[in-house]
Amino acid sequence: MIREILIHPDPRLKKPCEPIAKVTPDITALAVDMLETMYDAPGVGLAAPQLGVLKRLFVMDCIKEGLPEPMVLINPKIVFSSEDMNVYEEGCLSIPDQYAEITRPREVTVQWMGLDGAQYERQFSGLWATCAQHEIDHLNGRLFIDNLGPLKRQMITRKMEKLKREWARGL
Ligand code: NI
Numbered sequence: 001m002i003r004e005i006l007i008h009p010d011p012r013l014k015k016p017c018e019p020i021a022k023v024t025p026d027i028t029a030l031a032v033d034m035l036e037t038m039y040d041a042p043g044v045g046l047a048a049p050q051l052g053v054l055k056r057l058f059v060m061d062c063i064k065e066g067l068p069e070p071m072v073l074i075n076p077k078i079v080f081s082s083e084d085m086n087v088y089e090e091g092c093l094s095i096p097d098q099y100a101e102i103t104r105p106r107e108v109t110v111q112w113m114g115l116d117g118a119q120y121e122r123q124f125s126g127l128w129a130t131c132a133q134h135e136i137d138h139l140n141g142r143l144f145i146d147n148l149g150p151l152k153r154q155m156i157t158r159k160m161e162k163l164k165r166e167w168a169r170g171l
Pocket of ligand 1: 091092093094134138
């Protein structure tokens, strides 16, 4: 089921999320909905708080052409970040049509729990690394625009407020 994606500013996008103790059928159903919602948008990543669920879970698939590689990461934790940095023009499904260059570690190693309850660890680089860090920020109540200066951030927030007012009026 495709669910509604929250648009910034929304207090639920600013809150740290709770760890998931156990993979229940509800969590599996949520992950399936998140993947469906992400592919429909379309986007390369989506975190649970973007659907208003304050749990530590995100989905991603950074394959742009070819076979999809859907990933579900529960309680993800970065255990290594490279000193080498990378600049990527980021966007966010909760901040439509706004993009900005963000500097982050080029490679990260992430540990997480899969939908099967098993623990995983993998090194990510390129867009996968950027996406994983962006999504983990969401779980800590942080948006990519929080990495920008206050002026630029305020400008984007005002644009989003205007967009939400227009949507509310049915424009
Ligand atoms: Ni995002």
